[in-house]
Amino acid sequence: MHDVRGLEVGDTKGVHTEDIINALKGHIADNYAFNPVDPIFTTSRYYIHNPTLNDRMHCLVSVIPADRISMMEDEVIQKMKEIKAAASTLGIPQVLFMTRVDQTCRLTQQDMGKIYQSKKIKDKMTECSNKLDVPLSCIFPVKNYSEETKFDEKLNCLMLEAFTHIVNSANDYVKRSNEENNMD
Incomplete structure (x- = not known):
């Protein structure tokens, strides 16, 4: 990494x-x-x-705070699109972590288990998808440990789901690359 x-x-x-x-x-x-x-x-x-x-x-992971997506500068978005286009050309899978979801939605602030039930989070994911041309299935809403003093199983599950997707995507990329090299 x-x-x-x-x-x-x-x-x-x-x-x-x-x-x-x-x-x-x-x-x-x-x-x-x-x-x-x-x-x-x-x-x-x-x-x-x-x-x-x-x-x-083997995988490109971008991180964007959910509470700042609307305020992202066009120049930064353009840079991200340029990098994304290069990764696509290279066949590299791409994932986006949308962090700070607890700062965006009161429902998730109270219970991270309701993250996929939140309309605000869905709207932020859609906004992010539209701005950066990233499929919704590649956007993972997550929360960083920042003020917690104990492990939170719901936070851990969200991160584990996202990291599992990254590992599987990277593994698929390596398999494809090896197959292409063996065909040459």
Whole structure:
């Protein structure tokens, strides 16, 4: 698993879309420090010229706070769409975590077990789907542990469902990639 800084408005803030696309393709080695000013160059010691399947990303996971979807800048949405298009071209599965659902809906704030019964959460998922062209089936509403002092089984089940989907999608990608390599 790799975690990178988020996308931001402007060319000198956040991670570069080119860096994320290069990471998807497997061109970025471990310990590369993402630079908000300059994306990786092919001459960098961290640039992998001939990436293997192990170097490539097997699933793209984006994270968006549910309570901020409506306020997302068009430039950030465009960057996400560019990365999504690159992942699609590469055949990489994509998943979106919609976090902070408890900040969006009072019903889920009181009982996370009712997350799929909430009209507000459904509306946020639909808004997210429409803005980013992500199928609803690939959007997972989740809540981060932030103030809890004990484990919450309902939170854990939501995260487990989302992570299971990621692992299965990544596994399918690896199988397809291996089959394609064996056909060559």
